[in-house]
Amino acid sequence: MIRIVVADDHPVVRDGVASTLSATEGLEVVGQAESGPEAVALAVRLEPDVVVMDLRMPGGNGVDAVRELRRLGSATRVLVLTTYDTDSDTVAAIEAGATGYLLKDAPTESLVAAVRSTAAGEAVLSPAVASRLASHVRSPQGSASLSAREREVLALVAKGTSNRLIARELFVSEATVKTHLVHIYTKLGVTDRAAAVAAGYQQGILS
Structure with missing residues (x-):
């Protein structure tokens, strides 16, 4: 069973992602957070396999949360799920230690596959993100x-x-x-x- 925390400041999006993942065999959503610091606290307390993390949250952004989890030595892997695919967002998240980076317009099956791959420690980059990285300096x-x-x-x-x-x-x-x-x-x-x-x-x- 892959245990997951979903972090997003928009309740509708957060609940939607959580419901989608919870309905999938082998996946269990054990917590939800609306900010980066809350996601870090939940990850430390619950020790999930994966945090599905939004990047831009008013209470504390996802990149800082990823960086803090790495600093703490957490074994939890992070799959970034965001609407942003700019160079600065993408590179910052990957360099901070995110295992995967997926855009919110990805189909459900891609999200589920990305969560499974992230839990296994496999790099996950959506085609749009890979293209961004390829064109980076x-x-x-x-x-x-x-x-x-x-x-x-x-x-x-x-x-x-x-x-x-x-x-x-x-x-x-x-x-x-x-x-x-x-x-x-x-x-x-x-x-x-x-x-x-x-x-x-x-x-x-x-x-």
Whole structure:
């Protein structure tokens, strides 16, 4: 069972997302928050697997909440669900530590799939967001530092592929995939899959 907290300052949206997720087998909404600080407090108290987080909330924004959860060492992963796909919003959320970034106009099945992927630690980026990241200012360094196999692994991560499926695709063990990911994180200066994908687009490794 994937346990979820939904954070959004609009009650109708919050209730709608919570109802949709609660009606899905294997998903359980254990709390709702109307601000970033409230989401952090609930995450610390309830230890959900995923917080579905709006970005812009008057009581405290989502980016600050994501950053605070990472600072606290929380194991809860964050899926940003927002109407905003600007460069500043997208990059700030991913750099803060969000595992996924989805727009509110996404169909229900995409939201459910994104929650499941986020809970599994897999990077989730909607096509519009991936396009934003790809057009973001790119750094000339980074691309040459990844080996050909590491670039293959990063490209599959960007598609939301799990370690198990990456291993199958590349005919290697899951342990080898994890080793490649550690090297990728180190070379890109990141700590998780979503940030690695963001850095890959920013540095021109992914296109």
